[in-house]
Amino acid sequence: MAPLQVTFLGTSSGVPSRSRNVSAVALRLPQRSELWLLDCGEATQHQFMRSELRVSQLRRIFITHMHGDHVFGLPGLLASLGMAGTCPGIDLYGPAPLEAFVLGALQHSSTRIGYPLKFHRVEAAASSGAPLLVDGELTVTCAPLKHRIPAFGYRVQQEPRPGRFNIDQARALGLPPGPLYARLKAGETVNFPDGRQVDGRSLCGPPQPGVAVAYCTDTVFCEAAVQLARGANLLIHEATFSHQDAEMAFQRQHSTSTMAAQTAAEAGVGQLALTHLSPRYAPGNGETPEDLLKEAQAIFSNSLLAKDFLSLELSPGACNSS
Numbered sequence: 001m002a003p004l005q006v007t008f009l010g011t012s013s014g015v016p017s018r019s020r021n022v023s024a025v026a027l028r029l030p031q032r033s034e035l036w037l038l039d040c041g042e043a044t045q046h047q048f049m050r051s052e053l054r055v056s057q058l059r060r061i062f063i064t065h066m067h068g069d070h071v072f073g074l075p076g077l078l079a080s081l082g083m084a085g086t087c088p089g090i091d092l093y094g095p096a097p098l099e100a101f102v103l104g105a106l107q108h109s110s111t112r113i114g115y116p117l118k119f120h121r122v123e124a125a126a127s128s129g130a131p132l133l134v135d136g137e138l139t140v141t142c143a144p145l146k147h148r149i150p151a152f153g154y155r156v157q158q159e160p161r162p163g164r165f166n167i168d169q170a171r172a173l174g175l176p177p178g179p180l181y182a183r184l185k186a187g188e189t190v191n192f193p194d195g196r197q198v199d200g201r202s203l204c205g206p207p208q209p210g211v212a213v214a215y216c217t218d219t220v221f222c223e224a225a226v227q228l229a230r231g232a233n234l235l236i237h238e239a240t241f242s243h244q245d246a247e248m249a250f251q252r253q254h255s256t257s258t259m260a261a262q263t264a265a266e267a268g269v270g271q272l273a274l275t276h277l278s279p280r281y282a283p284g285n286g287e288t289p290e291d292l293l294k295e296a297q298a299i300f301s302n303s304l305l306a307k308d309f310l311s312l313e314l315s316p317g318a319c320n321s322s
Contacts, residue, residue, distance in 0.1 A: 002030030063094030082113030145219035158210025238276035
């Protein structure tokens with residue numbers, strides 16, 4: 001199964017720093033020329049240009065909440081896609097105010113984008129637990145987080161695929177090769193010209209699990225995030241504050257590095273990526289991002305520190321960085 005690629009385009013909280021832009025994470029989908037975007041902070045389109053990703057492949061954008069460091073990049077990005085003249089359309093998912101914000105910015109700047117925008121409110125899916133999106137082999141779910149304003153986490157899940165096709169067994173049964181093999185590989189039941197009916201699942205190994213990535217920001221520790229991330233290969237979780245600043249984290253409804261690690265541990269994820277770090281922990285200050293990472297690793301050892309332009313490739317049972 002082809003890997004799902006995760007690229008961090010912004011890993012700072014509140015405001016950008018010299019080395020970190022504000023929130024944005026791109027997903028490059030396996031076996032598609034397609035990108036999805038999680039949040040779109042200011043200057044995200046500049047981050048695309050500095051990366052190896054092609055913004056022309058962007059098709060869906062998922063917004064966690066309406067704070068500026070997560071949405072201020074949308075009007076400029078959408079306007080640039082319109083000027084390119086090749087965008088077939090964008091689907092935007094997020095809280096109810098998202099549509100008014102985007103359309104208002106475009107209207108008051110006299111921007112005509114020339115391609116369709118479709119808005120999808122996430123509140124109903126978040127409260128019911130129903131899938132927000134089913135798109136081929138990918139399913140997106142969401143959940144309400146705990147922040148100062150309505151905020152939502154997302155989970156992107158690949159569906160399991162049929163196991164490896166045993167071509168030697170098929171030949172031993174005298175099944176003629178050809179187009180029907182593809183249907184057997186897909187686990188279908190196939191009727192052959194000689195009257196035999198063969199269940200393709202009997203010729204395939206155990207189903208291959210798909211990978212899952214969960215994205216939780218902005219939020220203080222909450223059970224909903226644990227449930228959303230349950231068993232995910234990768235949890236991307238905000239770590240705005242250090243454990244020493246936990247009181248401030250509770251006041252501002254953000255997570256510490258230890259809260260992120262606790263979420264990862266309770267959810268049983270494969271790997272934790274810390275993001276949305278406050279600029280107060282810039283190198284040279286009393287505490288640094290590496291200190292936050294050590295705090296997280298003391299609770300959940302398989303933690304890493306996200307940095308702008310870090311890419312992770314997610315395959316079943318593996319997570320590789322570049």
